[in-house]
Amino acid sequence: MFDRLRFVPIRLLQSIPVVFGVTIVVFFMVHLLPGNPALVLLGQSATPERVAALNEQLGLNEPLFDQYLRFLGNLVQLDLGQSITYQRPVTELVADAVPITLSLLAYALVLSLVISIPLAAVAASAPGRVRDAAVRAFTLLGQGMPQFWVGIMLILLLGVKAQAFPVGGYGKTPGEHLYYLFLPALTLAIAMSPTTIRSLRASTIAVLGSDHVGTARSKGAAGVPLFRQHVLRNAAIPTVSIIGVNLGYLVGGSLVIEKVFAVPGLGSLMVNAIFARDFPTIQAVALVVALFVVVVGILTDVVYTAIDPRVDLASKERA
Amino acid sequence: MTRRTRTRSAAIAVVAAVALTACGGGSDSSSAGGGSSEPVMGGDLTIARAADAISMDKTTTFDNNSIYVMQQMMQPLFTVSEDGSTVEPLLATGYEVSEDQLTYTITLRDDVTFSNGDPLTAEDVKFSLDENTATGADGWGFVNAAIDTVEAVDDQTVSITVKYPWAPLIADLSIFANAIIPADYDGQTAEQFYEAPVGTGPFVWDEWQRGQYLTLTANDSYWGENGPYLDSVTWTVVPDANTRKLQLQGGQIDIDDTPDWSSFESLSTTPGVTATAFPSTRMDYIAFNQQVEPFQDVHVRRAIAFAIDRESMVDAVLYGNGEPANSLLSPGTPYYDESVEGPTFDLDAARDEMAQSSVPDGFSTSLLIASGDPNQASVAQIMQSQLAELGIDMEIRQLEPTANKQARLASDFDMTISAWTMDIPDPDQWTSFAVDPEGGSHSAFTYWDDPAVIELNQQAQREIDEGTRQDLYTQIQEQAGESAFLAYLYYSPYAYAMTDAVQGFQVTPLGNYPLAEVYKTE
Numbered sequence: 001m002f003d004r005l006r007f008v009p010i011r012l013l014q015s016i017p018v019v020f021g022v023t024i025v026v027f028f029m030v031h032l033l034p035g036n037p038a039l040v041l042l043g044q045s046a047t048p049e050r051v052a053a054l055n056e057q058l059g060l061n062e063p064l065f066d067q068y069l070r071f072l073g074n075l076v077q078l079d080l081g082q083s084i085t086y087q088r089p090v091t092e093l094v095a096d097a098v099p100i101t102l103s104l105l106a107y108a109l110v111l112s113l114v115i116s117i118p119l120a121a122v123a124a125s126a127p128g129r130v131r132d133a134a135v136r137a138f139t140l141l142g143q144g145m146p147q148f149w150v151g152i153m154l155i156l157l158l159g160v161k162a163q164a165f166p167v168g169g170y171g172k173t174p175g176e177h178l179y180y181l182f183l184p185a186l187t188l189a190i191a192m193s194p195t196t197i198r199s200l201r202a203s204t205i206a207v208l209g210s211d212h213v214g215t216a217r218s219k220g221a222a223g224v225p226l227f228r229q230h231v232l233r234n235a236a237i238p239t240v241s242i243i244g245v246n247l248g249y250l251v252g253g254s255l256v257i258e259k260v261f262a263v264p265g266l267g268s269l270m271v272n273a274i275f276a277r278d279f280p281t282i283q284a285v286a287l288v289v290a291l292f293v294v295v296v297g298i299l300t301d302v303v304y305t306a307i308d309p310r311v312d313l314a315s316k317e318r319a
Numbered sequence: 320m321t322r323r324t325r326t327r328s329a330a331i332a333v334v335a336a337v338a339l340t341a342c343g344g345g346s347d348s349s350s351a352g353g354g355s356s357e358p359v360m361g362g363d364l365t366i367a368r369a370a371d372a373i374s375m376d377k378t379t380t381f382d383n384n385s386i387y388v389m390q391q392m393m394q395p396l397f398t399v400s401e402d403g404s405t406v407e408p409l410l411a412t413g414y415e416v417s418e419d420q421l422t423y424t425i426t427l428r429d430d431v432t433f434s435n436g437d438p439l440t441a442e443d444v445k446f447s448l449d450e451n452t453a454t455g456a457d458g459w460g461f462v463n464a465a466i467d468t469v470e471a472v473d474d475q476t477v478s479i480t481v482k483y484p485w486a487p488l489i490a491d492l493s494i495f496a497n498a499i500i501p502a503d504y505d506g507q508t509a510e511q512f513y514e515a516p517v518g519t520g521p522f523v524w525d526e527w528q529r530g531q532y533l534t535l536t537a538n539d540s541y542w543g544e545n546g547p548y549l550d551s552v553t554w555t556v557v558p559d560a561n562t563r564k565l566q567l568q569g570g571q572i573d574i575d576d577t578p579d580w581s582s583f584e585s586l587s588t589t590p591g592v593t594a595t596a597f598p599s600t601r602m603d604y605i606a607f608n609q610q611v612e613p614f615q616d617v618h619v620r621r622a623i624a625f626a627i628d629r630e631s632m633v634d635a636v637l638y639g640n641g642e643p644a645n646s647l648l649s650p651g652t653p654y655y656d657e658s659v660e661g662p663t664f665d666l667d668a669a670r671d672e673m674a675q676s677s678v679p680d681g682f683s684t685s686l687l688i689a690s691g692d693p694n695q696a697s698v699a700q701i702m703q704s705q706l707a708e709l710g711i712d713m714e715i716r717q718l719e720p721t722a723n724k725q726a727r728l729a730s731d732f733d734m735t736i737s738a739w740t741m742d743i744p745d746p747d748q749w750t751s752f753a754v755d756p757e758g759g760s761h762s763a764f765t766y767w768d769d770p771a772v773i774e775l776n777q778q779a780q781r782e783i784d785e786g787t788r789q790d791l792y793t794q795i796q797e798q799a800g801e802s803a804f805l806a807y808l809y810y811s812p813y814a815y816a817m818t819d820a821v822q823g824f825q826v827t828p829l830g831n832y833p834l835a836e837v838y839k840t841e
Contacts, residue, residue, distance in 0.1 A: 035721035038457075039728060043381035044739060045752075047759030048728055054457040085373055086529070096529060152561055160569045167569050168562045169555065170531055262557040264530030272370070275721055 004305050007313045008298060015294040019287065023075075026286040027068050030279055036060060037084040037277045058084055060279075071283060080287075081280035085273070090284045093269060098288060100170065101265035104257075105250055107181050108188035109243070116193045120200035121227050124235075127205055135201070139194035151187040151260040158183060168262035184261040188254060192246050199242045203235040210234075233307050240307070244300030248293040358548045362839035364821070367557040367566055368576040371530055376513045378451045378496050379458040383830060386495050388554060390831050391535055392434075393498035393518030396425060396444065397489055399744040403600060403651035403828030406493050406744050410439060410519060420484040420783050425477045431542045433501055434523045441471030446502035448479075448492075450509075459496030462743070484781040486788060490653075490745030495831075521547035521835035530556055546835035548823075567592060567816055573839065574824065578816040580638040586816045593819055596640045596812035597826035600651040600741035604644070605686070605702070605806040609766045611733050618676035620803040623734075624662035625669035626705045633809050635697045640814070644807035647753065647799045651828025654746050654792035661800040661807050666708060673709050681710020687732040690717040695736050698808065730764045736808075737763070741829055746792055750776050754799060767804040 038054035039046055055061055074081050080090035123135035159167040171180040207213060208231060216230045255267030266285055273281035305311050372385035377393055380386060396411040408414075414425040431439040448469045454460040465485035470478045481488060491497065499519060504512035515524040521543060522535035532555045537547040555572065557563045563575045564582055568589060578586055578594065587594040605623070607614040614620060629643035643663065648655040662668075673679055686702060688695040699715045706713045713734075718726055726732055739749055751758040754772050762768065772795055779791035799805070813826050820839045826832045 033719075033722065035725040039724050040721055041381060041457075045381055045742075046724070046728060049759055050457075050461075051728065053455070057457055087374060093529065152565075155562065155565055160565050163569070167566045167571050168557055168559075169566075169571070259558045260562055262555070262559070262562055264556065268530065268558065277721055 004312050005302060008302065011298050011301070012294075015298075019290045019294060022290040023071075023283060023287055024068070027071065027279075027283055028064070030274075030277075030282050031064055033277065035277050037279070040276045041085070067279075071280070075287075080284040083273075083278055083281050085276045085278040085281070090280045093281060094266075094284050094288055097264060097266045097269045097285075100263060101251065101254060101258075101267065103177065104181055104185055104188070104254060104263060104265060105247060107178075107185035108192060108250070109247065111185050111189035112192040112196060112243075115189055116196040116200060117232070119193075120197045120204055121231075123197070123201045124204035124208060132201075135197065139197050142190050142194040145190075147187060147191050148256050148260050150190055151184065151257055154183045154187055155260075168260070170263055181263070184257045184263055187257055187261075188250065192243075192250070195242055195246065196239055199239045200235060203238050204231060207231050207234045237304065237308055240303050241300055244296050248296050251289050251292050358546070358823070358836070358838040359840055360548055360838070361550050362548070363551045363553065364549050364574070364834070364837065364839065365553045365555060365572045366574040366576055367555045367563045367572040369556075369558050369560070369563075371556045372527075372533055372554070374513065375516050375524075376509075377498050377500075377516075378454045378460070381459075384554075387831055388533060388535070389498070389516065390495050390520070391522040391552065391834055392516055392520045392524060393495070393500055394520045395493050395495065395498045396427075397493040398833075399490075399493055399827050399829055401825060401827060403598070403741075403744060404653055406490050409493075410444075410499055414489065416783065421481055423479045423481070423488060424472070425479065427475045427477065428542070429475055431519050432540060433505075433517055433519055434538045434540065435501070435505065435517050436540065437501060437505075439499065439519055440474045440502075441477045442474075442502045443499055444477045445469045445471045447499045448497055450500075451496045459494065462491050462494055462496060462748075465491075484783060486780055486783055487743065487745040487747040490743050490747075494743050521833075522552060525551065532556070541835070543835055546837075548836065548838035549834065552834055564816070567818065570818065573821050574815060574817040576815060578814050580636070580640055580814060583638060583640060583814055583816075591819050592816055593821075594814070594816045596814055598651050598828050599811065599813045599826075599830065600649045600828045601738055601811055601813075602644050602647075602649045602740075603698075603736065603738040603808040603811065605808065606727075606732075606735050606737055606763055606765050607804065607806070608730050608732055608734070608764070609804070610730060611684075613676065613678045613682060614733070616677045617802055618672045619678060620806070621662060621801075622669045622672035622676060622709060623706060623711070624803040624806040625665045625672060626709055627662075627702060627806055627808070628664045628705055629809055630664065632698050632701055635701060636694045637809065637811050641809045641811040644810050645800075646796045646807065647750070647805070648746050648792070648796060649741070649810050649828075652741055652746050652749075653744060654789050656789075656793045656796050659793065659796040659800055662803060669709055681712065683712045683714070684733045685714040685716045687716045687718065687723065687726060687735040689720045689723040691720065698736055727764055730761060730766065732764075735764075739763075744829065747776075747780055750792070750795060751780070753805070754795065763805065765804050767802070769798070769802060769804075772798050772802075 036055055037058060037060065038051045042050055042054065071081060080094060082088070083090050083093055086093065119135050119138065123132040126132055155167050158164050165183050166180055169180050171177050213230055216226060221230065251266065254265060255271060257263070258265045258267045266288065269281065270285040273285065301313055305313060368384060370384055372388050373382045374380045374385055375389050377389055394409055396409060397406045398409040400407050410428055410431055412426045412428055414423050416423055427439060427441060427444065433439065448463065448466070451458070452460050452463040452466060465481045465483065465488065467480045467482045472478050501517055505517055519542065521538050521541045523538045525534040525536045527533045532553050534551055534553040536551045537549060541547055557566065560577070560579045564578060564586065566572045567575045583594050586592050607620050609615045633639060633641045633643060645657070645661040646655060646659045650657065686699050688699050703713045703715060727735055727737065741749060752760050753763045754767065754776050756762055756768055775791050775795050779788055779795065782788045782791060813830060815826065817824060820841065821837065822840060823837045824832065
C-alpha cells in the first residue's frame, strides 16, 4: 500500500502554489475593506488625527506591497507576525485556537459516523419500508434545522433541563474538554449526518445488490457481520469524499457553533480579527484554513487508497 | 419633582440602602437581591461577557472589557462616587489648589501598599502620571494635556502644576489610565509588567487564557477597610446572549454582563435571578452632517428633532428600560441640567420648523447605521416612518460595523446613529469632543461650528468655581439643544443579570464596577 501512497508528497508540493495564492487574495482583499486597526482600537475616542498617528506607529502606512513582502518574509521563518489587537505573536493565538477547532471537528466526525453508519445501514437494509422512510425523514429534518437552533435546543434540553452537560465553554482539563465539547460536537454531527447518511445509504443499497454480497449471503452471512465484512468498505468509498468536503467546509462553518457554545476556536478568532481589522491574524487564520482544506483533501485520498486496493492515485495512467 | 430627578433620587436611595446593608445595617435592599447583612468571606465570582479583554496596559487600552478588569488591580488617586456626581479621594486624602489655580497639592494616604508589599509613595504617583502623559497619540495621554509638571514633594505629597486653570483636573486624575503603579514598573519592562500588573487594588493577577477566561484572586494585604470578600473573580467569554442567559439560569455563572433587553423582564421574574438596570452616562443620538445639504439649516435639524418619537424607541429598543434624552449631557454626568428642554416629540412644532426651513416640501436623505445591530435597525425604521410625515424621504444605509466607524470618522454620511458614554466624571471630555472643532472630531463629525458655544465650553474648562461652571454648562446644554446639532434619542441604563446569591454588586454611571465589597451568600 505504501507504494500507492507515493502521490502524497507530490500533492503536498502541488498545494503550495494554491496556499500561496490564498494568502495573496486574502491579504489584498482584507486591505480593501474600509477601516483599520487603529480606528477599532481607539473606540469612541477615535479622531482622524489619533487614528492616523496610531496607524503610523503600527506600520500600517507603508505601501501595501511592502507590507505583503514583510509578511512573506516572516512566514518563511515560520513567524506569523504580531497581532495588532493583542500585541502578541499571532502564532500563539493560532496555536491556542487550532487544537480546539480540530478536536471539535474530530469529535463531530466521530459522532456523525456513529449516527450515520447504523442509520444508513438500517435504511439500506429495507429500502422503501418504514424504517427507510423514518431515516430519510430524519435526514430532511437535519438538513432543514438551522445549526444555532439545534445547538440552543440541545443546550436547553440536555444542559439546562436535564443538567447532563454544561452550557457552553471549553473546560480546563482534557477530560473537561471532552465533556464540554460533547454538545457542540453533537450539533455539528447532526448537521453533517444527513449528506453522509444519504450517500452511504445509496451506495449500500447498490453494494447489497452486487454479486459478491449475493455469494456471501448464500454462504450464510447476514446482518451486522455481513455489513461489516462485505458491504461497508465498498459502500464507503463515495461517502469518504463527501465527508472530506464537509470537513473542509466545517472549519469555517463551525463559527456559529463556536459562538453559541462559547468555544474559542479558529472561527471566532477569524471573525473577531475581521471586525478588528487585525490583518496579521486574518492572514494567518486564512493560511491555516487553506492548509487544513488541502490536508483534508489529501487525507481523503489516502483513506480511499487504504480502503480500496484497486485505487492507485500515483499511477501515471490515471486520467 | 420631574421624572428624571425622581429616578436619580431613587437610584441614590437604593445605592445608599445597599451601602448601609453592606455595613451591617440590615435594611432591605432591592438592587442586588436578598437582604443578607453580613458579608460572607470566600467564594468565587464568575462574570460572563460577550468579548474578551484585550490588554492590561492601562495607558493604551480603550476597551471596556479590559478596563473593568484592570480597575480591580490598579487604583487612581481619586475615584467617581457611586452616583457619578462627584469625585472622591481614593489613594489620596485630599488636595489644595493654589490661588492662581495653577498648582495642586495632593496628599496621599499613608497606609496604602501595593500587592507586593511595597508602600505607596509620591514617587510612584509621579511615575504613573508621567507614564500616561507620555503615551501621546496611541493612548490616554491627551487626558493629561493640561498638566505641566508632576513633582514628588515628599513621600506623602505630590504637587501638580497645570499650564492653565483646568477644572477637570481632579476628574482626569480619577481615570483608570492615571492609576498608580509601582515606580519603574517594579524593576521590569513595561511589557513584562503589564503581563501581570501590580497595583494597590483589592485583587491581584492570576491567570488569562485568551478567548476563554481571565481570573484575578483576592489581594490578602489590601489596604482598604472593607473587602475583598471574594476569593477570586473570573471573567469568561460567552459571545451569545442566549447562552449567557442559560448559563445564568443553570447556575454556571453568577453575573451576565449584558442580558438582552428583550429578556430583561423574564429574567427579573425568574426565581433565583435578579435583573438590575444601573443608571448610566450613555446617550444615544442622531448626528447631522452639516457639510451636506440641507443640514446646515437649523430649522431642518430642529424639525427632525421634533419629529422623533423617543418614547416608542425606548419601548422598541429598550423594552421600556430607559428615558428620552433631553440634553447633550446625561443624568449621571456632573453639571447635567434636567430642566434644559431639548426637542421632544411634537409633530406640529416639526411641521412649523419645516415650513420655516429652506426645504419646506421635504427632501431625500439617508441614515447610516451599522449592519447586524437590531437596536439601530429599530431606531432607523421608527425614524423613517416619522420623517415621512414631514415629506422627508429617508433611506436606511447599512454598513458593516467597522466600515460604519470609518464612514463616521470621515463624515461620510447624511445622518447617522451614534452614542457616547463618559469615561471621566466630568463633562469636558464629551463637550469638547462634541462642540469644539479643536476637539479633534470636527464636533462629533457634524462640522458644527458655533463660536458662542465654543467660547462657553472653553470658559467652562477653566472655571474652578462650581456654581459658575454649572451656569456655563447649563447654557451649553440649552444652546446645543436649540441648535439641534445632534438629535438626542434616549438615555439607556446598563443591564446586568445575576443570581440572588450575589450581594453588593454596584455599577457606577461610568460603567465600571468595583468588586471589593461584593460577596456571595450561599
